[in-house]
Amino acid sequence: MARTGGGEAGGGSGDTPILIVDDHELVGSSLAQSLRHEGEDARFQPVRSAAGVLETAGRTERGLIVLDLDLGRDPEGNRIDGVRLVEPLVRAGWRVVVLSGSSDAGRIGSALAAGGFVWVPKNAPFPTLLAAIREARQGRSVMPAGRREELIEMHRRREGERRDLVTKLDKLTQREKEVLALLAAGKRAQAVADHFVVSLATVRTQIRAVLTKLEVGSQLEAVALYRKAHGG
Secondary structure (H helix, E strand, C coil): CCCCCCCCCCCCCCCCEEEEECCCHHHHHHHHHHHHHCCCEEEEECCCCHHHHHHHHHCCCCCEEEEECEEEECCCCCEEECHHHHHHHHHCCCEEEEEECCCCHHHHHHHHHCCCCEEEECCCCHHHHHHHHHHHHCCCCCCCCCHHHHHHHHHHHHHHHHHHHHHHHCCCCHHHHHHHHHHHCCCCHHHHHHHHCCCHHHHHHHHHHHHHHHCCCCHHHHHHHHHHHCCC
């Protein structure tokens, strides 16, 4: 299998440390225990916060890190996004195996573009996960040839679409953005007019301006773009 991806940490020896970062203790601890039974220097790191993951990685001998992209929430309720951890971990000298239970190709591609070495589906059979980790420790990827580049390209294409959408939305005035937000919330034009205490004709003029600036032909399309931009 071809060697691909970022991160040159680890020399492929049995002494290379393996750090499992996952918010599901059963999965993480089971992986670490199984790897230790095979003679690997592996341990599970529970997740409390993004900063905590980076702090632990910073004081641990560099090697291979198995990183779940969906790490739950911190004690304050903030989402812990594993994608954002990939680049600093790679920069610190870790080789990153990306785990994800999501089938979101763009998100996986984002992690690989940030330097992730290989992606392995989290729902893969347990022996497959172990085999992928062993191969990654040796500097080999289990991904089919070209799949890594394909996922990265999907991410870049999505990012391009997102930038184009942001550019279009930035053309709207503050009032036009407010009108669009109300339409996206399910309000009809008359309800929007009542909300701002203006005439229905004024709101319809604003709606036409929104459609023109967003380069769409209907309110439904405008609302769809708004929701896409706001993660809806």
